Amino acid sequence: MTITQQELESRLWAAANALRGPVDPADFKTYVFPMLFWKWISDTWVYEREEALDEYGDELDDEIEADFHRFELPPGTMWDEVTATVVNLGATITKTFQRIEKANPKSLAGVFGDASWGNKERIPESALLGLIQAFNQIRLDPSTVSHDLLGAGYEYLLKNFADESGKKAGEFFTPREVVNLLVGILQPEPGESVYDPTCGSGGMLVATINQLRESGKDHRTLRVYGQEINLTTASIARMNLFLHEIEDFEIKRGDTLRAPAFKDTRGAVRTFDVVIANPPFSLANWGADRWAADPRAFCGVPPAKNGDFAFVQHMVSSMNPGTGRVGVVMPHGVLFRGGAEAKIRQCLIKEDRLEAVVGLPPNLFYSTSIPACLLIFRERKPAERKGHVLFIDGSARFDKGKKQNVMSGDDVKALIDAYHTGQDPDGEDGTEVRLVPLEEIESNAFDLNMGRYIKVAAEETADLGAALVAYADARQRRIDAESAMFERLAAAGIDLSILEVPDDE
Structure with a gap:
């Protein structure tokens, strides 16, 4: 008997709620996803065996029989066998996961993460038993839950865990309307490679697959790659891709800026057709000391206390010659900040790789309320866009939510259409969309602040968005002015220790 999406979501959320109280909601994902994945592969193994019989x-x-099974489950590792244990259940689950990973070294090594199942301080046995009992109410084989339904259920949990986690959610979850907007702009095609250097829970990679499926194209030839610094989140991404029936993928754990995991035979970063990411905004400790001789710093080394342009340059360096395109979420500060970032921005613009700047509404993200933007780069821009940058103001396209604002499907489609056509969605030239020549940008000292080039879309959004941007702009100018002043004072031999310098960089 098949299950409806509503029934599945209700039962999955009941499983998560079994942890409520002794387990912090921000840690729900650490325990729920491995158990969900184990239940799925166990139920599916039984289903496959019945098919073989x-x-x-x-x-x-x-x-x-081995030909019928996607994964190998050693004797004694099935869900029903292990969860019947009454002594040291957590420790038994840990050993079970280790045995399953060892039996599937190419596909499942490390997939269950590093949760301390035997630590009763972290997850009391009562909570663990409640989690198991909740999952016992769900049969997760293909006869009951299709891959599409299970993938949707996984996304439902991710969204709910993000809502529960608050600002911590920014580390693993990007709002799906932003993901869909980026994927719709970049339009991955069958046979292409897609790479996310900060892949989080894998949402952007899954979205590329879903877009091809929904458009009737062969998604099976798409090759997806991701790197993620957090072990638990990297494991969640791998489980996410498996549950979406994606076979050809690689998720590697590690620090993309310090140690990029995808290299070619010459030791340079590998290149891909589509590079897409939502990196952590304005990362302070990103490894600037290693970048002076790094080929990725082709436009300069970003400030040690702000890694935004390190991610941008890494992604641009990862574009395939000819077919490569990049879509990256960035804070508005990258559009106008001075110093080393201004030089990098000028370099990228002069190389004519920046194709578009898309302004997003405020308060979309879990980690910050400030408005963000999308930067779109192409290795080869269309003829009509060479020597220009397309500006699209989507700051007014949102609905207010309780905690975060949201963009509707129509909002997302309007911005995707604006990017591909270069036309204002509402037919009012210059209100939301404008193709700006590089000469005009150069006359503004390569400042990309949206308000310099197109009209403000809505007064309500301008009040918040523009005010925040103006504040950030003024703050950066003050920091730059103070730096210049202190350099002159030091050069004049004045003892700066008598001055109190605010540390707000």
Whole structure:
């Protein structure tokens, strides 16, 4: 008997709620996703065995049956066997996960993460039993839950865990309307490679697959790659892709800026057709000391206390010659900040790789309320856009939510259409969309602040968005002015220790 999406979501959320109280909601994902994944592969293994028996009957042997199974489950690792344990259940689950990973070294090594299942301070046995009992109410084989339904259920949990986690959610979850907007702009095609250097829970990679499926194209030839610094989040991404029936993928754990995991035979960063990411905004400790001789710093080394342009340059360096395109979420500060960032911005603009700047509404993200933007780069821009940058103001396209604002499907489609056509969605030239020549940008000292080039879309958004941007702009100018002043004072031999310098960089 199949299950509806509403029933599945209700039961999955009941499983998560079994942890409520002794486990911090921000940690729900650490425990729920491995259990969900284990239940799925266990139920599916039983289903596959029944299929093999139906087809071969008494002639079935281990060699034939192995062809029916996607994953190998050693004896004693099935869900029903292990969860019946009454002594040291958490420790038994840990050993079970280790055995499953060891039996599937190429596909499942490390997939269950590093949760301390046997630590009763972290997850009391009562909570663990409640989690198991909740999952016992759900059969997760293909006869009950399709891949599409299970993938949607996984996304439902991710969204709810993000809502529960508050600002911490920014580390693993990007609002899906932003993901869909980026994917719709970049339009990955069958046979292409897609790379997310800060992949979080894998949402952007999954969205590229879903877009091809929904458009009737062959998603199976798409190759997806991701790197994620957090072990738990990297594991969640891998489970996410498996549950969405994606086979050809690589998720590697590590620090993309300090140690990029995807290299070619010459040791340079690998290149991809589509590079897409929502990196952490204005990362302070990003590894600037290693970048002076790094080929990725082709436009300069970003400030040690702000890694935004390190991510941008890494992504631009990862574009395939000819077909490469990049879409990256950035804070508005990258559009106008001075110092080293101004030089990098000028370099990128002069190389004519920046194709578009898309302003987003405020308060979309869990980690910050400030408005963000999308920067779109292409290795080869269309002829009509060479020597220009397309500006799109989407700051007014949102609905107010309780905690975060949201963009509707129509809002997302309007901005995607604006990017591909270069036309204002509402037919009012210059109100939301404008193709600006590089000469005009150069006359503004390569400042990309949206308000310099197109009209403000809505007064309500301008009040918040423009005010925040103006504040950030003024703050940066003050910091730059103070730096110049202190350099002159030091050069004049004045003892700066008598001055109190505010540390707000």
